[in-house]
Amino acid sequence: MEQIITTLINGLSAGGTYAMIALGYTMVYGIAKMLNFAHGDVIMVGAYTIFIFFTMLGNPLIGLLIAVVLCMLLGITIERLAYRPLRGASPLAVLITAIGVSYLLQALAQIVFGADIKRPVFFDFGKISVFGLSIAVSTLITLIASAIIMVVLSLFVKYTRTGRAMIAVSEDRGAAELMGISVNKIIVITFAIGSALAAVAGFFMIWKAPSVSPTLGALPGIKAFAAAVIGGIGSLPGAMLGGILMGIVGAFSNSFEFTAPYTDAIVFAVLILILLVRPSGLLGKKRREKV
Amino acid sequence: MKALMNIKWKHYINYVVVGAFTIYLAYMAFAGDMPRSQTTLYTDIGVTIILAVSLSMVVGFLGELSLGHAGFMCVGAYVGGKLAATFTEMFTDLNEYIIFVIALTVGGLAAMLCGFIIGLPALRLRGDYLAIVTLAFGEIVRIIFLNSGGVFGDQSGMKTPRLDRQILPFISFILVLVTLFVTQNIIRSKHGRAITAIRDSEIAAKATGINVTKYKLMVFAIAALFAGIAGVLSSYTENKIQAATYDYNYSIEMLVIVVLGGMGSINGAIVASVLITYINNVLQTQLQGNMAVLKNLIYAIVLIVIVIYNNAPALKGFRETYNIKNLFSKIFAKKHDPSKVHDDEAKWDRVPTKIDIDEVLSVDIQTGSPYAPDKSEKEKN
Numbered sequence: 001m002e003q004i005i006t007t008l009i010n011g012l013s014a015g016g017t018y019a020m021i022a023l024g025y026t027m028v029y030g031i032a033k034m035l036n037f038a039h040g041d042v043i044m045v046g047a048y049t050i051f052i053f054f055t056m057l058g059n060p061l062i063g064l065l066i067a068v069v070l071c072m073l074l075g076i077t078i079e080r081l082a083y084r085p086l087r088g089a090s091p092l093a094v095l096i097t098a099i100g101v102s103y104l105l106q107a108l109a110q111i112v113f114g115a116d117i118k119r120p121v122f123f124d125f126g127k128i129s130v131f132g133l134s135i136a137v138s139t140l141i142t143l144i145a146s147a148i149i150m151v152v153l154s155l156f157v158k159y160t161r162t163g164r165a166m167i168a169v170s171e172d173r174g175a176a177e178l179m180g181i182s183v184n185k186i187i188v189i190t191f192a193i194g195s196a197l198a199a200v201a202g203f204f205m206i207w208k209a210p211s212v213s214p215t216l217g218a219l220p221g222i223k224a225f226a227a228a229v230i231g232g233i234g235s236l237p238g239a240m241l242g243g244i245l246m247g248i249v250g251a252f253s254n255s256f257e258f259t260a261p262y263t264d265a266i267v268f269a270v271l272i273l274i275l276l277v278r279p280s281g282l283l284g285k286k287r288r289e290k291v
Numbered sequence: 292m293k294a295l296m297n298i299k300w301k302h303y304i305n306y307v308v309v310g311a312f313t314i315y316l317a318y319m320a321f322a323g324d325m326p327r328s329q330t331t332l333y334t335d336i337g338v339t340i341i342l343a344v345s346l347s348m349v350v351g352f353l354g355e356l357s358l359g360h361a362g363f364m365c366v367g368a369y370v371g372g373k374l375a376a377t378f379t380e381m382f383t384d385l386n387e388y389i390i391f392v393i394a395l396t397v398g399g400l401a402a403m404l405c406g407f408i409i410g411l412p413a414l415r416l417r418g419d420y421l422a423i424v425t426l427a428f429g430e431i432v433r434i435i436f437l438n439s440g441g442v443f444g445d446q447s448g449m450k451t452p453r454l455d456r457q458i459l460p461f462i463s464f465i466l467v468l469v470t471l472f473v474t475q476n477i478i479r480s481k482h483g484r485a486i487t488a489i490r491d492s493e494i495a496a497k498a499t500g501i502n503v504t505k506y507k508l509m510v511f512a513i514a515a516l517f518a519g520i521a522g523v524l525s526s527y528t529e530n531k532i533q534a535a536t537y538d539y540n541y542s543i544e545m546l547v548i549v550v551l552g553g554m555g556s557i558n559g560a561i562v563a564s565v566l567i568t569y570i571n572n573v574l575q576t577q578l579q580g581n582m583a584v585l586k587n588l589i590y591a592i593v594l595i596v597i598v599i600y601n602n603a604p605a606l607k608g609f610r611e612t613y614n615i616k617n618l619f620s621k622i623f624a625k626k627h628d629p630s631k632v633h634d635d636e637a638k639w640d641r642v643p644t645k646i647d648i649d650e651v652l653s654v655d656i657q658t659g660s661p662y663a664p665d666k667s668e669k670e671k672n
Contacts, residue, residue, distance in 0.1 A: 029419075035419055035422075082595055082599070085599050085603040085605060085606075086598070086599060086602055086603055086604075087604070088604045089602040089603060089604060090602065091418075092350075092356065092550060092554070093550070093598050093601070093602035095356075096546070096547055096550050096594065096598050097594075097595055097598045097599060099543055099546075099547065099594070100591050100592075100594035100595035100598065101591075101595065103587055103590060103591035103594065104588065104591035104592065104595065106587065107584060107585075107587035107588040107590075107591055108588065110584045110587070111584050111585070111588065115584070222426065222430075222539065225423060226423055226427060229419070229420060229423045233419065233420075261434075261437075261438035262434060262435070262438060264430060264434050265430065265431040265434040265435055268427035268428075268430050268431050269427075269431060271423065271424070271427050272412065272424050272427055272428070272431075275412065275415075275416060275420060275423075275424055276412055276415065279415045279416050279417075279420065280420070281420075
């Protein structure tokens with residue numbers, strides 16, 4: 001029983017990180033109607049920034065702040081240079097450009113930082129016991145921080161003018177424009193928020209597993225994208241749910257010896273099964289095709 | 292002679308070009324002095340063409356985004372490779388080419404089965420949802436083969452038999468010809484028209500009585516078959532196959548080739564495969580050591596620039612003015628300017644206007660103009 005609860009908490013914590021990345025995917029998809037394949041590599045840039053400032057100053061939190069700002073700028077730049085010229089072009093062309101940007105960021109990171117894996121070790125609080133369960137402090141902090149971020153983001157989208165404008169743009173871009181919403185501005189804000197979340201997720205990722213390499217963001221990016229799809233891409237609660245589900249499935253699969261090597265396969269199999277039952281994801285809107 | 296003139300050479304030009312190259316490779320194989328770099332390059336080009344042409348059937352003609360083509364290749368490589376390895380051990384007196392053909396068939400069929408299975412969700416899912424399912428499939432296959440517990444080798448790969456390096460490029464291009472023959476004949480038959488009809492509008496296709504289920508499964512299965520064949524072929528180029536080769540990046544690379552070649556163009560896919568494999572090869576040999584990372588950088592920048600140049604709505608005017616096709620048509624176009632027609636040339640028995648009524652009508656009603664009739668459903672979404 002204790003084992004199960006510990007695994008559950010680990011899963012929730014990992015799921016929080018996935019959810020934060022998945023939110024970036026789902027927001028960009030909902031508003032700009034494109035798959036931002038380079039999102040995973042924004043995590044990588046954030047992780048490198050944190051690593052550099054950590055080695056310079058010894059404090060990863062300052063690094064995190066700088067990484068958030070830098071990743072926001074990076075997201076905006078990518079949107080401006082690579083995606084905006086293709087606004088209105090075929091979705092596949094945008095997808096290929098996003099893949100190109102992803103390759104570009106990885107190649108640049110490899111040139112600047114080298115291909116070797118860096119292992120920064122942040123402050124280690126060890127483990128504490130909560131209700132008789134021994135849990136790593138980093139896991140708990142990740143869990144709490146991701147919960148706070150998700151709540152704040154939900155409130156932001158629901159109650160602020162900008163947040164409502166974002167919903168409006170994702171519902172109907174043309175109508176939103178007629179209502180006086182600057183679509184370009186909203187898309188830029190979306191990219192900025194998504195990239196900032198990616199930087200935070202990058203921080204938690206390297207805190208838990210200290211290894212920074214140019215391909216750091218690739219697989220987590222794909223898995224978070226899968227999480228966003230599980231929840232129904234374009235839906236914020238869906239991305240959170242999908243991310244947490246993915247984290248829990250992964251944690252339970254990892255805790256058994258005979259399934260541990262297949263964890264990624266199991267996670268993807270869950271994705272396929274869910275999509276077979278619900279083709280638009282758990283919380284996705286059902287779109288009826290009309291002639 | 293007249294029969295020769297009647298053949299539509301435009302339709303067969305790719306057979307002629309690929310066939311000529313195959314004959315050249317056969318000649319080189321008999322001469323037997325191709326350097327190793329060339330044999331690898333030509334075999335790779337063959338494998339890439341098979342993959343790109345088969346993927347182009349799914350993406351370009353059926354209109355479904357598939358990010359798991361390397362997964363089918365992985366199935367073919369492992370199943371075919373394992374079979375070949377066991378047969379070589381068990382039947383020592385069996386000719387290696389017979390084993391190769393058996394491995395090719397079985398590997399291809401195994402991949403075809405997987406393609407059929409992955410085609411089933413394709414019936415319910417669309418667009419990006421299908422893309423992530425195919426990607427997930429590719430990763431699942433790869434992870435299962437990687438951790439097969441000794442059946443399909445271990446983490447470091449699986450040993451496979453290998454054919455003579457000199458003959459391999461020739462075999463690879465023979466398979467390219469087979470792929471071309473099958474795919475082009477499907478695309479140019481009534482089945483092909485049904486497939487493109489599904490791409491353009493699934494509902495309309497259904498309404499005209501096209502069996503969408505059948506064609507979707509068929510395309511996925513055939514594309515997977517050829518990906519599996521390419522996998523067996525690639526397993527024969529090295530002594531060892533490694534699951535890491537067939538990750539989703541490889542699928543994405545194939546997708547990039549298909550898109551760069553032009554969606555729905557088999558010849559484009561061939562040209563793009565040759566170009567990209569060649570450029571990759573040249574960059575790999577030219578940029579040694581520390582410069583090796585530049586390869587990915589150049590590749591990425593070229594990719595982004597080409598896609599933006601080809602697709603950006605803002606550059607549409609520029610593209611149309613400086614298009615090779617348009618430049619040619621401008622040179623060879625017959626001058627027809629109604630305002631310059633001499634009065635005595637005009638046909639007085641018709642309404643005395645010098646502009647055809649069709650031209651008047653076509654002034655405002657262009658696609659994309661606000662006066663055009665209802666936009667299609669696709670553009671609205």
